[in-house]
Amino acid sequence: MTYDLVIRSRRAVLPDGERPAAVAVADGRVAEIGGYSADLPAASDLDLGSTALLPGLVDTHVHINEPGRTEWEGFATATAAAAAGGVTTLIDMPLNSLPPTVSAAALAAKRAAASGKLHVDVGFWGGAIPGNVPSLRPLHDGGVFGFKCFASDSGVPEFPPLDAGGMRAAFREIASFGGLVIVHAEDPSALTTPADGGYAAFLASRPPSAERRAVEQVVRLAEETGVRAHILHLSAADCLDPLAKAQSDGLPITAETCPHYLTLTAAEASGPAYKCCPPIRDPANRDALWQGLASGVISCVVSDHSPSTPDLKQGDFATAWGGISSLQLGLPAVWTAARARGHDLAAVVRWMAEAPAALAAVPGKGRIAVGGGADLVAFDPDAPFTVDPARLRHRHPVTPYEGRTLTGTVRTTWLRGTPVTGTASGRMLARKDTP
Known part of the structure; x- marks a missing residue:
């Protein structure tokens, strides 16, 4: 047969590792994977040479905010930024939009x-x-991929946190239909009001103990109810021990972290662009998070893209909006740090594509495999660039990465075998029941 497209790369990242390969696409799916020089007749044959071919990334932690707060971010701008960053699938968080989901x-x-x-x-x-x-069950039947809750204040009044009793009731209901719960884990009893507007006071107000207490509560409730649970945006390495124990005990509990926790440190926090909750911590904590990734205790790296209007990111750390916008920059930020620590592209793909797709059970995503979707990324792993906010595609180009030199440039992103350009060709996804 003649395929629609063949893409050849000497650095194709496949489920069994990185190797030279040719990927043939037909009807939007991967139809065949052959050797780099395989004879695969196609309407279009593209040779990337040493530019890597990756599966499209899957970002399961994105705040798009539309409808209701579309002035913060919207579907058109967020998904354009995602494509520019090699993300071909994202899952939108239920809060900051009005109404919340x-x-x-x-x-x-x-x-x-x-x-x-x-x-x-x-x-x-x-x-x-x-x-x-x-x-909760009607939402599940309607196709949501799981349910987010907060242990502490969410920052918006229409999405209040669950106390211990409310969390137990929600976990039991979600467990009854085999759903997934994802938790913003900070114990409110361990949080304080910052003493002033500086970063040191903000950091002290959200100590590692707040995350650990909340994680321990989630572990207890997961054991009690049998629910599948996932810890969002893990910032405190103190949580790794209870998570590792829960996983070794066979509990269905996973965790993610974010590019900013893996690449930035508290000492660099020069203004509110660095503010997020939980906060960016010290270099030793960052090193321990990398160890947690390497060991598998942390499985996913996702953006927690949480933008706002620029005026809400003004002022000081006590009053500014807590959210970091990095949807377009996650891949190069993580790759820059990962390769400096001896990790390869296959590890980055596992953390940023395969594991998030598995977390949310999104079929046909996160891997280059025959029968899967032809969501692909041409990524030059050796090409440096300096982050220029004017080149960012999300609505308000406020970022702590401004002026940083990162290594790794997305050259092309394909969705179902078609390059993502200015046409809105993305689809809305719904959860499908799996065995």
């Missing part, structure tokens, strides 16, 4: 807002808040 009606509103605006594929998380236990 805590009911079937709100999910319908979210989908209506996204229609016709997507440059990459997008799925949705549901939310678990006080009083909405009856809405």
